[in-house]
Amino acid sequence: MLKRRSVDTGEKGKLEFLLRGIIYCRACGQKLTGEIHPRGSYYRCLPNLHKGKCNQPYIPVKLLDDQLEALYERLQPPKKLLELLKVEMQEIARRRKRIAEKEVKTLKRTIEDFESKEMKLLDEMLGGKVAREIYEKMEKKYAEKRREAEARLS
Structure with a gap:
């Protein structure tokens, strides 16, 4: 039961974010999770008990979603x-x-x-x-x- 519960599918939580659980922080290597704050929606690193809190700032959801969209556009064949x-x-x-x-x-x-x-x-x-x-x-x-x-x- 514990093993089944520990599997991270990247889709935990009530809110859906396109990249939650499938992208990683470049600085600390942890998966990013999505959150909604009063000033907007952001991705942040998941806390790690062994490494401590990551010093990278939160990343606006729109920024990463726009980067992903631009990447897909570049990958489209002419x-x-x-x-x-x-x-x-x-x-x-x-x-x-x-x-x-x-x-x-x-x-x-x-x-x-x-x-x-x-x-x-x-x-x-x-x-x-x-x-x-x-x-x-x-x-x-x-x-x-x-x-x-x-x-x-x-």
């Missing part, structure tokens, strides 16, 4: 790059579609070929040109190849 990526992805999708359509045609043709071979083999067996043992062996082989092609097609 619009030209996004447009280029979009065009490239569309070309890849078209290429894959062409390849898939070609493969579907090939598989359908393969299935038809094996069905034709099975029918021809049956005719030859019934006409006495092929022995029953050879017919069964070849029919099994053709059926297996046809099923493989049908499975790939589906």
